[in-house]
Amino acid sequence: MPPFPSQAEVEETLKRIQSQNGVQGIIIVNTEGIPIKTTLDNASTVQYAGLIHQLVMKARSTVRDIDPQNDLTFLRVRSKKNEIMIAPDKDAFSNKTSFLLY
Amino acid sequence: MAEVEETLKRIQSQNGVQGIIIVNTEGIPIKTTLDNASTVQYAGLIHQLVMKARSTVRDIDPQNDLTFLRVRSKKNEIMIAPDKDYFLIVIQNPSD
Numbered sequence: 133m134p135p136f137p138s139q140a141e142v143e144e145t146l147k148r149i150q151s152q153n154g155v156q157g158i159i160i161v162n163t164e165g166i167p168i169k170t171t172l173d174n175a176s177t178v179q180y181a182g183l184i185h186q187l188v189m190k191a192r193s194t195v196r197d198i199d200p201q202n203d204l205t206f207l208r209v210r211s212k213k214n215e216i217m218i219a220p221d222k223d224a225f226s227n228k229t230s231f232l233l234y
Numbered sequence: 235m236a237e238v239e240e241t242l243k244r245i246q247s248q249n250g251v252q253g254i255i256i257v258n259t260e261g262i263p264i265k266t267t268l269d270n271a272s273t274v275q276y277a278g279l280i281h282q283l284v285m286k287a288r289s290t291v292r293d294i295d296p297q298n299d300l301t302f303l304r305v306r307s308k309k310n311e312i313m314i315a316p317d318k319d320y321f322l323i324v325i326q327n328p329s330d
Binding site: 180184191198199204205206212 | 308
């Protein structure tokens with residue numbers, strides 16, 4: 133199992149992503165859909181986290197229903213106003229998913 | 235109809251494209267380059283996923299709407315372009 137990044141590394145990565153052009157927000161949620169890190173205000177975070185968590189679960193089960201050996205690695209939801217990118221953690225033992233609002 | 239065929243042919247000839255399915259708003263496939271069984275399976279499951287994605291976007295902001303969806307998995311990538319009356323689904327192997 134790969135070592136978990138240190139708190140400092142996580143902060144670094146978030147800062148790097150946040151400084152990209154157009155990034156509106158970053159949220160990290162655990163497998164229960166509870167936000168554990170965010171660059172947005174509380175209300176938006178809770179709203180996004182809850183709704184997107186459900187969508188990711190649906191996307192993941194869609195992929196697995198088509199092929200049980202397959203698994204979701206990334207999801208991009210493009211809308212008129214923005215794009216939401218979701219990276220579920222590849223490590224099966226880890227329990228975090230990142231959402232990036234762009 | 236000829237334009238549709240043209241477009242499908244153009245997409246199908248891209249490297250890595252494994253299949254194209256067009257479904258109507260009820261999720262019924264109306265055009266496909268895959269076999270029947272796969273088509274029905276993909277169409278049904280993806281239709282539900284798109285409905286979920288669309289309502290997620292609208293729940294966050296009722297003025298917003300879904301314009302595209304990309305589902306990347308270990309084995310392939312599924313791209314869905316929803317339209318008013320149809321969805322276009324393209325399955326590709328992104329490493330090709």
